[in-house]
Amino acid sequence: MRKVLASLSFIFLIPNLFGYIDPGTGGYLISSLWSWLVGIVTLLFAVVIRFFKYxxxxxxxxxxxxxxxVLLLCVAGASWFYFDFKSGFTLPDYDESRIGGNIILADKISSGYNLYNGILIDMEGNQIKNWSFNYLSIIDEDGFYYAQEGYETMRFGKFYFNGTPVWIKDIPIHHEIYLSDYDTVIVMTKKMEVYNGRNVEFDVLFEFDKNGTFLTKWSTFDNLIEIQSFHRELELDKPANIILPEDHEKNTSIWGAxxxxxxxxxxxxxxxxxMKxxxxxxxxxxxxxxxxxxxxxxxxxxxxxxxxxSGIFDQIEGNLEGQHLALMNYDGNIEIFDNGRYRGWSRIVEINPATMEVVSEIKFDDFFTYSQGFFQDLDNGNMLITESEDGHIFEIDSDKNIVWEFYNPKFKEMEEENDRKIHDEIYRMTRYDKDFIDKLLAEEN
Structure with a gap:
């Protein structure tokens, strides 16, 4: 009887093991793909031992x-698959010969100044200016500079071009400072809510006018039921389980979750x-x-x-995998930076939102950033692409020729890989018109 009850207990654990898993969920819980497979194997092993042991x-x-x-071959095969899977995410070594700006086709580039991580550079990669608030940096059409103090820090603000504060807000934001055509500033923050027995972050959008006056907010938690009606169950929709502890918690964030x-x-x-x-x-x-x-x-x-x-995961040809950035162009198509988080290569895909048909796709050999990523459509038809984790930016023309590229001159050391040096990340790079920036620099001087 005890053996029967033990076997049945594994069966009842299946709903707690499995949540809708697709590339991009983050894998913070026991229901991550590998743990789910282990759970299924354990269940099968228990059933076999119980009913077919003799x-x-x-x-x-x-x-x-x-x-x-056969067992040795299986172990060897599993080991090869595991290490081959991990090797797909190995970032290239730091290479001093590649740092700075490299003009490949001078007559094809959309010349200007480039802003990344609070640093303004020219097309040759020379640093022109930098600001102390350096994350999510962006400049508006009047020359005001907006940025967060640093990654996941408590403050962001608006500054004169020379760095003097206009206003600073004590709000921990993430991922985006968006300047609308309606003279408003939209930022993302989060709020911790207790959800299914866990401390969970839910995203909130705040909108301010350019004087810093709060206008409105939109919360994913307040609209959760409506949003959930468009997608399948996610990992965190499963209640916390005492028997199967969560194995992919992240450290407590600045939002408390x-x-x-x-x-x-x-x-x-x-x-x-x-398409309007x-x-x-x-x-x-x-x-x-x-x-x-x-x-x-x-x-x-x-x-x-x-x-x-909505455009979700397998509704898009080739599947979205943990995408970053989605915007609509004048043709009415939606352009998306699709990271390919688990397939191991990234692409920029343009889809017709009425038919979900893929209109165009941009991908290159060795073009992959596991997270982050950005692109900017330039005035001459070129596109500026940020391959964030490699610290690599490249500009392509309409024929997909690389006409300019830049590697971050800063490096970081990988402690888990014997301090191997790699190019430091670049979250986003934005190109600005040369005459516009020259005017601001002249006024500052």
Whole structure:
């Protein structure tokens, strides 16, 4: 009787082992893919031992000289797969010969100044200026500079071009400072909520005017039921389990949580476009939000904030995997930086939001960033692409030729790899018109 109860207990644990897992969820819980496989193998082993142990024993005894080599091959194969899987995420070594700006096709580039990590450089990679607040840095059309003090720090603000503060807010933001065409500033923050017995971060959007006056907010937690109606169950929808402890908690964040439900990572506002009369979702002013966990992109009504459109994981040809950045272009297509978080290569995909058809795809050999990533459509038709984890930026023309590239001159040491040096990350790089920046520099001097 005890054996029967023990076997049944494994069966009842299956719902707690399994949650909807797709590339991009983050894998913070026992329901991450590897743990789920271990749970299934354990269940099968328990069932076999309970009901077929004598048959298994006689089989093993009869074929013991064949079973051992097979087991060794299985172990060797699993080991090869594991290390080959890990090697797919190895970042290239730091290379001094590649640092700085490299103009490859001078007549094809969209010349200007480049801003990244609070540093302004020219096309040759020479540093022109830097600011003390250096994360999520961006410059508006009037020359004001906006940035967070550092990664996941408690303050962000607006500054004159010379660095003098206009206002600073004590709000821990992440991923985005978005300057709208309506003279507002939209940022992302998070709020900790107790959800299914865990401390969980839920994303919140704050909108301010450019004087720093708070205007409105939108919370994923307050709208959770509506958003969940568009997607399958995620890991954190499973209640905490005492028998199977969570094995992928992250450290407690500045928002006070160990888990992150959606992990919003990009925001944009729909501009004027050819699809604006096709469907209410595509009207200028509507919001586009990107969630890494679940690999989801949504369009929200600009007034009601109701979901009007969604593009989720396998709804997109080739599957989205933990994407960053989603925006609509003038043709009415949505461009997405698809990280390919687990397939091992990244792409920038353009889709028709009415048909979900892939219109175009940009990918290169060795183009991969496991997280982060950014692109900017330039005025001459080129595209500036940030391969964040490699500390690598490259500009391509309309024929997908690389015409300019830049490697971060700063490096970091990988402690887990005997202090091997790699190029430091670049979260985003943004190109600015040369005359615009020259005017600001002249006024400052």
């Amino acid at each position: 048959k298994v024993w006689f089989f093993c005894k009869k074929y013991k000289f064949y079973i051992m080599p 160990e888990h992150d439900y959606y992990h919003m990572n990009a925001f944009s506002i729909i501009p004027d476009n050819k 009369d096709f469907h209410p979702a595509f009207k200028p002013g509507n919001w586009i939000v990107s969630f890494r966990h679940g690999s989801m992109t949504f369009i929200l009504d600009k007034d009601t904030k109701k979901v009007l459109w």
